[in-house]
């Protein structure tokens with residue numbers, strides 16, 4: 001019986017020839033990640049295990065990105081804790097503010113994650129790296145502590161759902177974000193509970209690496225354990241320039257078994273909006289044009305990559321942000337930030353009346369840098385629109401692609417780039 | 422601790438209660454359990470921490486704990502006084518986190534549909550048996566795989582791993 005890409009990567013890291021869904025296995029880890037929120041808890045638990053040193057100082061990554069640059073004193077304390085631990089342990093991969101970015105934009109960009117890896121992160125969006133053809137999943141701080149100490153974790157091998165995306169979208173503004181929102185809208189926020197989501201088909205092969213990372217990023221929003229895309233020549237081109245270690249391409253066998261196969265034709269797909277308060281509450285943008293907005297956020301580990309800023313700048317160039325809207329642009333990493341400065345994107349945003357922030361999670365999780373007041377509404381390229389996610393429990397978040405967020409920032413209501421003539 | 426039967430009064434919540442609702446990110450600049458407990462579920466059930474009694478049981482619908490990986494969520498529930506969470510289904514990371522920190526959780530699809538808010542339940546986290554003392558109804562929750570049960574009985578993943586590490590020498 002053939003295996004899926006997810007099963008193959010897990011089997012290789014469990015040191016066995018074959019695994020099948022439902023099996024409980026122990027897996028060797030290639031990388032273990034935490035941030036300024038989950039890191040301090042993980043360190044506290046690590047200290048209780050009775051092992052002094054992390055399993056491999058080259059395989060533990062700590063990044064202050066959520067409330068960093070520190071937004072207040074308790075946050076500063078949490079950032080300090082992960083920094084001190086990194087020093088004490090001699091970690092190779094601690095990245096200070098000013099030399100980092102949002103973890104899930106930063107790690108692939110810096111080649112710290114490569115195809116074929118098994119990665120756990122104390123952050124639910126660790127599944128992003130599936131876009132490279134790696135097995136990556138989010139865990140809590142205690143699992144992470146054990147991972148840091150032993151270099152291993154137990155997993156239940158997930159069943160896989162195959163999503164075959166066919167066709168080429170007619171609408172030029174349809175992106176990977178719209179694909180994944182459409183999928184979550186179709187299967188629901190627990191539609192892939194505990195499972196692997198494997199994305200394949202012509203439309204996926206046509207997607208850039210940035211678009212693939214966006215799709216894998218939101219697998220968790222359908223409850224999945226991981227999202228994954230088979231690596232190809234685009235993956236190779238991306239990885240070749242960045243990888244800090246060897247990689248391995250795994251692909252699914254043609255006779256691999258799936259618990260479900262879902263085909264989606266993207267030819268007539270419209271850009272998607274997820275209405276409050278669930279990412280599955282999706283509607284095409286044409287049904288959302290009456291929603292007035294107070295804020296537009298372009299950034300996050302979902303859509304803070306280079307391509308995302310380019311699309312937004314293309315739409316905003318020469319226009320003005322609507323007088324009643326705050327537009328906040330947050331490049332995902334320092335490298336993207338610098339490129340945006342050099343290539344004139346920052347000037348376009350600032351001239352239009354937008355704010356450009358240093359890389360941070362910031363408003364995505366209601367941390368800082370754009371918190372919503374009672375009753376305010378935001379369009380955002382982030383990944384969650386739960387109650388209170390970006391601020392007051394009575395505020396609202398609408399999720400979209402960067403193109404729609406940029407157009408909406410100009411219109412003062414949700415709308416499409418075609419309306420911003 | 423986790424091996425013992427627990428009993429308490431039921432608090433009910435609906436489907437898809439996410440980790441932001443369990444503990445909002447605005448409190449994640451701290452990680453001490455007592456502080457987190459004071460803000461547990463506050464956007465969903467006003468003043469819950471003052472009203473919950475030690476041992477109370479949370480009964481939820483589908484997909485409880487979806488969203489972020491923050492372990493602060495089960496920590497807040499446990500420190501607020503909940504002895505157990507029963508749901509139709511749990512989100513994956515929350516499920517692991519709860520067991521890892523020694524908060525008993527049970528998948529029992531019928532409970533949230535039948536049990537009333539305020540009724541009294543007795544729960545055996547080991548066997549998964551749930552008894553509604555108000556109506557006398559008995560439910561059978563899904564059993565844990567043996568090694569997960571061992572983690573729960575040891576009080577969480579850390580004591581479990583610590584023992585393994587010690588035995589290895």
Ligand code: SF4
Pocket residue numbers: 066102103104123125300301302360361364365382383
């Ligand atoms: S950008 Fe948002 S979703 Fe991504 S890691 Fe940061 S807080 Fe989490």
